[in-house]
Amino acid sequence: MTKAEESNSKGGMEGTVAATTRLSDVQGLTGKLIYCGYDINDLAGKVNYEEVVYLLHQGQLPNCSQLESLRQELTRQRELPSGAIDLLRSLPTDTQPMNAIRTVVSALGCFDPEANDVSFEAQRRKATRLIAQIPIVTAYFHLSRQGKPLPYPDPGLGEAENFLYLINGRKPNEEEIETLDLCYVLHADHGMNASTFSSRVTIATLSDMHSAICSAIGTLKGPLHGGANEGVIRMLQDIGSLEAVDAAIGEKLERKEKIMGFGHRVYKVLDPRAPLLMRVSQRLGDKVGDSRWIRMSQRIAELMKEKKKLNANVDFYSASVYYSLGIPIDLFTPLFAIARTSGWTAHVLEQLTNNRLIRPESEYEGPTDLQVKPIDER
Numbered sequence: 001m002t003k004a005e006e007s008n009s010k011g012g013m014e015g016t017v018a019a020t021t022r023l024s025d026v027q028g029l030t031g032k033l034i035y036c037g038y039d040i041n042d043l044a045g046k047v048n049y050e051e052v053v054y055l056l057h058q059g060q061l062p063n064c065s066q067l068e069s070l071r072q073e074l075t076r077q078r079e080l081p082s083g084a085i086d087l088l089r090s091l092p093t094d095t096q097p098m099n100a101i102r103t104v105v106s107a108l109g110c111f112d113p114e115a116n117d118v119s120f121e122a123q124r125r126k127a128t129r130l131i132a133q134i135p136i137v138t139a140y141f142h143l144s145r146q147g148k149p150l151p152y153p154d155p156g157l158g159e160a161e162n163f164l165y166l167i168n169g170r171k172p173n174e175e176e177i178e179t180l181d182l183c184y185v186l187h188a189d190h191g192m193n194a195s196t197f198s199s200r201v202t203i204a205t206l207s208d209m210h211s212a213i214c215s216a217i218g219t220l221k222g223p224l225h226g227g228a229n230e231g232v233i234r235m236l237q238d239i240g241s242l243e244a245v246d247a248a249i250g251e252k253l254e255r256k257e258k259i260m261g262f263g264h265r266v267y268k269v270l271d272p273r274a275p276l277l278m279r280v281s282q283r284l285g286d287k288v289g290d291s292r293w294i295r296m297s298q299r300i301a302e303l304m305k306e307k308k309k310l311n312a313n314v315d316f317y318s319a320s321v322y323y324s325l326g327i328p329i330d331l332f333t334p335l336f337a338i339a340r341t342s343g344w345t346a347h348v349l350e351q352l353t354n355n356r357l358i359r360p361e362s363e364y365e366g367p368t369d370l371q372v373k374p375i376d377e378r
């Protein structure tokens with residue numbers, strides 16, 4: 001029996017427990033998501049993103065003064081070093097935002113005031129800085145690629161509000177703020193997802209916070225993970241109308257194409273974040289008098305259930321929510337990264353508190369017993 005057969009592996013480390021965590025629990029059979037003991041359905045609409053950041057980093061929800069201190073700290077840490085701004089301004093304007101963010105986060109590790117300090121306390125401070133800085137990097141890159149000036153973040157604004165203010169150059173309304181804030185809450189953490197795993201693998205070598213977050217950003221970018229939300233809206237745009245949905249999805253399935261925003265490694269029932277986002281998407285569509293995207297989405301969901309027994313995941317409805325907010329499509333995955341930085345950094349710190357090198361094995365299936373020939377005989 002091979003090592004893979006012995007460990008009953010289906011590949012992709014399915015079913016493998018890579019770490020214990022107190023941060024979040026993804027219950028695939030019941031469709032529940034828990035952050036530090038709280039059900040996502042209870043958190044959604046009752047707490048804001050900053051409260052979730054506190055929860056993931058402190059293990060409990062904050063009281064008013066704890067929340068205020070965290071807000072002030074995040075506001076203080078938003079400023080980017082001038083070297084990082086020069087770097088993002090120097091990137092080609094057609095750089096994919098996820099690549100720009102990964103590059104600038106790496107540079108932030110060099111410009112960090114505690115760049116060479118890998119003590120636990122320094123890593124904790126770096127975590128707060130990254131949670132505060134990654135939204136600014138994203139907004140500034142977006143402005144810079146359009147040749148626009150880079151305004152100061154507004155210290156009076158919370159995380160979601162400040163991001164919308166920076167990219168749009170105007171203060172968002174209450175509905176826009178609440179919508180983006182809810183998206184941040186729903187994307188903050190999700191068990192041992194691929195990007196979180198890669199951040200834990202990196203820090204487990206006793207590397208550093210910025211390296212771990214660069215690993216995570218690079219992992220999130222792919223279309224099988226966070227990149228799926230951009231794929232969803234591009235698919236809806238390609239299909240174009242409700243009438244064209246059935247034929248288009250039928251053809252894609254015939255060609256064995258993956259439909260972005262469906263399926264999940266862990267959830268065998270509906271992803272609990274999907275209906276929360278679907279309701280927001282529906283409300284926003286009704287409000288702007290354009291329910292085309294949500295109606296197309298709902299038809300795709302029916303077809304996928306019927307033909308493939310697959311449910312929508314978080315990316316399926318977040319795409320139409322972001323679209324209704326007027327956010328450029330290539331900033332959808334960066335928004336996921338902004339929110340998930342709270343979870344990634346919490347996992348990195350958790351890994352450090354009980355660390356062991358993460359080092360799985362592979363099953364060798366290449367040739368054996370080959371003899372080296374002199375180079376002129378090969």
Ligand SMILES: CC(C)(COP(=O)(O)OP(=O)(O)OC[C@H]1O[C@@H](n2cnc3c(N)ncnc32)[C@H](O)[C@@H]1OP(=O)(O)O)[C@@H](O)C(=O)NCCC(=O)NCCS
Nearest residue numbers: 223224225228257258259260261262263264265313314315
């Ligand atoms: C999320 C995902 C990567 C999970 O992958 P996985 O656990 O490795 O599952 P598999 O890719 O092995 O899929 C199992 C079966 O379902 C099918 N399937 C899974 N997701 C599918 C999708 N989105 N569209 C069509 N078929 C899908 C596979 O083709 C496979 O069918 P088969 O057994 O006939 O070959 C996968 O569902 C996917 O690619 N989804 C689309 C991308 C996406 O939305 N990612 C965001 C996840 S939050």
